[in-house]
Amino acid sequence: MSIYTKKQQIIAHRIEEKSDESNWKNWKWQVKHTIKSIDKFEWLTGIKFEEEERKQLKETLDTFPLSITPYYLSLIDIENYQHDPVFKQSFADARELTIDKSEYADPLAEDSDSPVEGITHRYPDRVLFHVSNICSMYCRHCTRKRKVGDVDHVPSKAQLLKGIEYIKNTPQVRDVLLSGGDPFMLPDSTIDWLLDQLSSIEHVEVIRIGTRMPVVLPYRITDDLMNILKKYQPVWINTHFNHPREITSSAKAAIRKMADAGFPVGNQSVLLADVNDCPRIMKKLVHTLVQNRVRPYYLYQCDLSEGLMHFRTPVGKGIEIMESLIGHTSGFAIPTYVIDAPGGGGKIPVMPNYIISWSTNKVVLRNYEGVITTYKEPDAYEQRLCDRNCEKCDLELKLDASEEYASTGIEKLLSDSDKSISLVPEGNERYERRHDD
């Protein structure tokens, strides 16, 4: 059951005197009354900022606007707001205006890897489809801060059709990831139309939706919405909990709806200084998630987006957190820690080192307890040359529907069927001096 707390009642009454529980739990009412100014924030929370601080905050909002749902606002611990993870993720900080020279407006080069507006095609078999540029709550750590509050960018059906057309014409795309903004900001009818379009494309095998609604506006997860999504299975949903405090009774009710409707639910967290950069908080977070049937998927190193310096931790903090999880808790409670490569290289997994040494027939490993152990490799292993000719191969591993594709990257170097022996950076002077080809 999602609870309507005393604190929520007070906030609701201040927003609109005649409001009641049914208004509060109506997602459209919540969106209509998102908190966008310092004045309103102060009025609803009773927090008062000093004159000088207020001036700086106002300036910050001119560059990076504010938007907090009444629900998410109600989770702020007002007595201790300066150290509150909900406050820090939702309320402006003057340090956002400090832009370091290592930071970029578009660190992941999403706009460069975009064949048509709205699509980022980075990996061979899947695309990111930005279907909405609005969110109910503006996360202060948003990697797409460059677009936040950019009303001109709410895509029209005609624009969405361009993305759909691209996917239709690109048969290698088997996985479409809807993101934004928050796709669940779209009206039910648009979501229905969009999923209908995508799922009718033969080569699209799965649709994924990335949304923070279960965290910032759980009332958006309605039975009507679930009934629409159900028509287009398989649909995977990824959400974005960063702190165990966000997993409230209302959030749990939203997750339950998604899981009961049959959608696999994953979670992507961002490692944030003073929000969740603590192994104990992270362990509590992943335990609470799996208890509620959410599988921790990624833990992101904070991107190099402009104005996020104060949120960033050293990579060592992430490795320390992974060290505290791997072996210590259930495998399915452990996310993959990734750094999204600046410049658009995609997600790179990062882990503590477990291989200590290696000889021709033995690997020396260490486990989470520090026990050092050895794995003896087989004395004989018959290498089989794989020229990708399944017809002639006697392994009988042949998949009836195995797909042939060109190998890339390190996979290509390992492949027997490809003659490449090295990957050479573009513009390598030594190679450019060569005359042999």
Ligand SMILES: *Cc1c(COP(=O)(O)O)cnc(C)c1O
């Ligand atoms: C994260 C991401 C994906 C999906 O990556 P997975 O590792 O499959 O979850 C796809 N495209 C882009 C551009 C991404 O950033």
